[in-house]
Amino acid sequence: MTAYLLRRLLGLVPVLVGVTLLIFFLTRVIPGDPATAMLGQRAAPNLVQRLRTDLGLDRPLFLNLPKARETGVWTDVLDSQYFSYMSGLLRLDLGRSIYTLIPIAESIRHRFAATFELTLAAMAFAVAVGLPAGVLAATRRGTVADTAIMLLALSGVSFPVFWLAIIMIYVFSVTLGWLPPSGRLSIGMSVDQVTGMYVLDSLLRGRLDVAIDAARHLVMPALALGTIPLAIVVRMTRSAMLDVLGQDYVRTARSKGLSERRVVRVHALRNALLPVVTVIGLSFGSLLSGALLTETVFSWPGIGRWVYDAIAARDYPVIQGGVLFVAVMFAVVNLLVDMTYALIDPRIQYS
Amino acid sequence: MPRYATSLLLAFILLNTLSPARPQDPTVVLAEDVSQAPFVLSVPTSLIRANNGLQIVMHDDGAGQGLIFTLGPDEIVVTLRRGGEATELARAQAPLPAEGGAVVLKRLSGGFAVAYDAVTVLRMDADLPDGGRWGITGTAAAALDEIAFQPVEQVVFRGIAEPTARLAELQAGTIDIAVLLSVDDLQTVQNDPNLITAIPTSELNVGYIAMHQANEPLDNLLVRQAIAHAIDREAIIEAFYGGLGVTAQGFVPSTMFGQPDPWPYTYDPERARELLAEAGFPDGFSTEFWYMPVSRPYYPAPQPIAETIASFLADVGITVELMTEDWTTYLADYQTGKFPMYMLGWNADYADPDNFLLTFFGPSAVTDLGWDDPETRDLLQQARQVADQDVRAGLYAQVGNNVAEAVAMIPFAHNRTLNAMRSNISGWVPSPLGYSSVSLHSVTKAE
Numbered sequence: 001m002t003a004y005l006l007r008r009l010l011g012l013v014p015v016l017v018g019v020t021l022l023i024f025f026l027t028r029v030i031p032g033d034p035a036t037a038m039l040g041q042r043a044a045p046n047l048v049q050r051l052r053t054d055l056g057l058d059r060p061l062f063l064n065l066p067k068a069r070e071t072g073v074w075t076d077v078l079d080s081q082y083f084s085y086m087s088g089l090l091r092l093d094l095g096r097s098i099y100t101l102i103p104i105a106e107s108i109r110h111r112f113a114a115t116f117e118l119t120l121a122a123m124a125f126a127v128a129v130g131l132p133a134g135v136l137a138a139t140r141r142g143t144v145a146d147t148a149i150m151l152l153a154l155s156g157v158s159f160p161v162f163w164l165a166i167i168m169i170y171v172f173s174v175t176l177g178w179l180p181p182s183g184r185l186s187i188g189m190s191v192d193q194v195t196g197m198y199v200l201d202s203l204l205r206g207r208l209d210v211a212i213d214a215a216r217h218l219v220m221p222a223l224a225l226g227t228i229p230l231a232i233v234v235r236m237t238r239s240a241m242l243d244v245l246g247q248d249y250v251r252t253a254r255s256k257g258l259s260e261r262r263v264v265r266v267h268a269l270r271n272a273l274l275p276v277v278t279v280i281g282l283s284f285g286s287l288l289s290g291a292l293l294t295e296t297v298f299s300w301p302g303i304g305r306w307v308y309d310a311i312a313a314r315d316y317p318v319i320q321g322g323v324l325f326v327a328v329m330f331a332v333v334n335l336l337v338d339m340t341y342a343l344i345d346p347r348i349q350y351s
Numbered sequence: 352m353p354r355y356a357t358s359l360l361l362a363f364i365l366l367n368t369l370s371p372a373r374p375q376d377p378t379v380v381l382a383e384d385v386s387q388a389p390f391v392l393s394v395p396t397s398l399i400r401a402n403n404g405l406q407i408v409m410h411d412d413g414a415g416q417g418l419i420f421t422l423g424p425d426e427i428v429v430t431l432r433r434g435g436e437a438t439e440l441a442r443a444q445a446p447l448p449a450e451g452g453a454v455v456l457k458r459l460s461g462g463f464a465v466a467y468d469a470v471t472v473l474r475m476d477a478d479l480p481d482g483g484r485w486g487i488t489g490t491a492a493a494a495l496d497e498i499a500f501q502p503v504e505q506v507v508f509r510g511i512a513e514p515t516a517r518l519a520e521l522q523a524g525t526i527d528i529a530v531l532l533s534v535d536d537l538q539t540v541q542n543d544p545n546l547i548t549a550i551p552t553s554e555l556n557v558g559y560i561a562m563h564q565a566n567e568p569l570d571n572l573l574v575r576q577a578i579a580h581a582i583d584r585e586a587i588i589e590a591f592y593g594g595l596g597v598t599a600q601g602f603v604p605s606t607m608f609g610q611p612d613p614w615p616y617t618y619d620p621e622r623a624r625e626l627l628a629e630a631g632f633p634d635g636f637s638t639e640f641w642y643m644p645v646s647r648p649y650y651p652a653p654q655p656i657a658e659t660i661a662s663f664l665a666d667v668g669i670t671v672e673l674m675t676e677d678w679t680t681y682l683a684d685y686q687t688g689k690f691p692m693y694m695l696g697w698n699a700d701y702a703d704p705d706n707f708l709l710t711f712f713g714p715s716a717v718t719d720l721g722w723d724d725p726e727t728r729d730l731l732q733q734a735r736q737v738a739d740q741d742v743r744a745g746l747y748a749q750v751g752n753n754v755a756e757a758v759a760m761i762p763f764a765h766n767r768t769l770n771a772m773r774s775n776i777s778g779w780v781p782s783p784l785g786y787s788s789v790s791l792h793s794v795t796k797a798e
Contacts (some may be wrong), residue, residue, distance in 0.1 A: 012356075029679045030677065030679075030680060031683045031684060032680045032682065032683040032684075033683075036679065036682060036683050037679045037682075042697075042710055042715065048705035076401075146564045166513075166515055166519070167514070169516065170519060172520045173519060173520075173523045174519050174523050177523065180523075180525060181516065181520045181525055182511060182516055182519075182521050183509065187525075250677075288383055294515060295359060296512045297512075297513055297789050298516075299509070299510065299512065299516065301513050305512075312677070312678065312679060313679070314679055
């Protein structure tokens with residue numbers, strides 16, 4: 001198991017190096033750079049050039065051959081944009097945003113906490129509703145309940161999230177006034193940050209009022225975002241359950257005289273969980289990489305919008321740091337998913 | 352104006368604007384949400400006096416760090432705070448001007464400026480103590496998430512990216528003022544008894560259609576005249592500007608001095624066809640027309656507007672292929688001559704024809720339009736060197752007429768933005784310079 005884990009982690013290294021290369025060069029082949037983005041529509045060319053020099057954007061991307069030739073020191077070849085970035089990375093320094101000069105690592109910490117809180121809530125909703133609904137649909141196959149559940153699941157994936165989000169805001173905030181339309185906390189409230197997840201932090205600090213306020217802000221974004229994994233979980237659970245319910249061991253369990261309840265819960269569901277856990281893991285990973293639309297509509301200060309805005313602004317360090325972080329998250333989630341297989345199915349061995 | 356935020360976003364809340372002054376440590380908090388919004392924040396000197404000083408803190412969401420502007424009665428100090436440590440960056444002695452003035456913080460392309468009304472007291476483009484530069488925040492980072500005047504007044508700025516979301520917040524009563532709403536929502540705002548529209552009487556912007564003369568046959572004057580005659584600007588403005596836009600007669604907004612003769616090319620498709628035939632294109636021609644990927648006050652719905660323009664052009668035989676690309680790329684590309692025809696516009700940085708005409712038809716006209724006209728450039732330089740407004744008006748009118756004669760570009764529209772506030776707010780007047788200039792001096796909020 002440990003050997004397996006180590007091997008998986010080692011295997012990550014080339015993947016991540018590949019990611020840095022890809023992101024580094026992709027961000028630079030698109031026309032327009034931070035200097036033009038910053039100085040705007042009618043910037044004087046000499047100012048753009050000066051800013052470029054200030055930002056180190058006039059250095060070669062990959063190998064600084066001219067400098068090495070000039071100084072005669074071969075290591076000067078590495079005085080390029082990519083290798084400066086990589087040497088920072090090896091020192092665990094992700095750099096700073098070109099615009100705000102805020103260290104990337106710090107932004108990731110705050111932004112990720114917001115995204116993580118939202119993702120956890122959305123997935124909790126999707127699993128809590130999706131698993132029982134999927135099981136119900138499978139055991140009542142062909143009934144009205146089955147059709148209704150599948151129809152809802154289908155609409156879950158079909159409705160665009162931003163549309164659903166705006167409808168929710170109009171119904172629950174504008175018309176009924178039950179929930180706040182957007183943001184993470186009401187004006188005038190504040191949280192002593194520990195983890196950056198407001199509901200948890202305020203509970204840790206014993207501020208029930210703040211926790212309730214934060215939770216009220218979390219409800220709509222989580223529901224809107226949760227509809228996508230919800231639909232996937234329902235459909236996956238249903239089909240996996242149907243598959244398992246037709247197996248010999250389920251018939252055996254039934255013929256042993258076990259209650260239907262026990263057959264479904266212990267014998268069928270546990271065996272059906274494997275593919276479901278896989279999709280839960282994958283959805284979790286993709287939600288963590290940022291739910292751009294949900295974050296935009298609900299003004300949720302998460303990873304997705306941060307990277308999106310950085311792309312428009314050509315904030316290279318933010319794009320590089322943000323995407324690399326997302327790649328790492330994906331890899332870690334995948335690894336965790338693989339690990340949970342062993343918990344569900346003891347026959348699975350890691351070697 | 353240097354540049355709009357990619358998705359602009361300012362909606363703000365006024366809370367307790369009328370609460371009495373308490374001489375405690377008043378703090379103004381400005382926080383991110385990162386967009387590229389330029390901004391101007393103007394703080395009344397009375398507020399500084401009443402509290403014997405005021406602090407304005409700019410920081411990231413929850414990260415105990417940022418720039419602090421301490422505006423004392425006779426001193427300004429700029430401090431950088433990072434991870435609990437504070438480093439002084441700059442300090443200037445500057446007695447507050449008389450009552451009624453204001454201290455203005457402005458984000459510049461080189462950093463920040465702190466100014467008392469018109470006089471700049473301190474301009475920041477200093478290096479950071481640890482060697483990094485902070486001053487390069489040109490159009491940078493802070494869309495203002497939260498700003499609080501405490502305890503005298505409290506104003507909270509919130510960045511809300513979507514116009515629909517801004518309107519929803521306003522309707523729900525969780526914010527008091529929302530800027531830059533979609534014109535489609537004009538009816539909704541007018542029908543809501545809790546809301547009042549706040550539309551500037553005039554706004555200093557212009558949207559235009561440019562033709563780059565490095566591209567045949569756009570180098571042909573007759574062809575450019577034909578294009579100008581082919582487009583029914585009035586009809587498009589009536590359809591897409593919600594009654595807030597006016598057809599541009601030139602490139603200087605109509606409320607300013609220096610107006611040229613009215614734009615001579617009225618909608619006349621028959622004349623357009625004749626001109627094309629005369630130019631040697633009786634069957635028309637094909638070219639590319641690039642439209643903006645983002646909406647701006649002067650082009651509230653770029654894609655549908657571009658489609659309509661294309662259909663007017665098709666009517667006289669000119670086939671345009673509609674193209675667009677990412678906004679930052681677009682801004683880099685239009686200067687290279689990549690776009691034969693394109694739409695773009697301008698929001699004024701300052702209220703003077705110079706800011707429009709020199710910007711468009713000064714030296715950059717050669718790269719942006721492929722139009723090299725030394726006479727016009729001379730006129731623009733002359734106008735910068737005389738103080739007499741009548742003389743300047745004459746020079747700018749002449750520039751406008753030269754441009755019209757050469758059809759160097761086609762002026763399209765001046766527009767006004769739809770902003771709205773809750774009915775218990777009064778005294779907020781949107782600036783003719785657009786949302787990047789926010790003045791909250793006389794705003795009051797009733798219970």
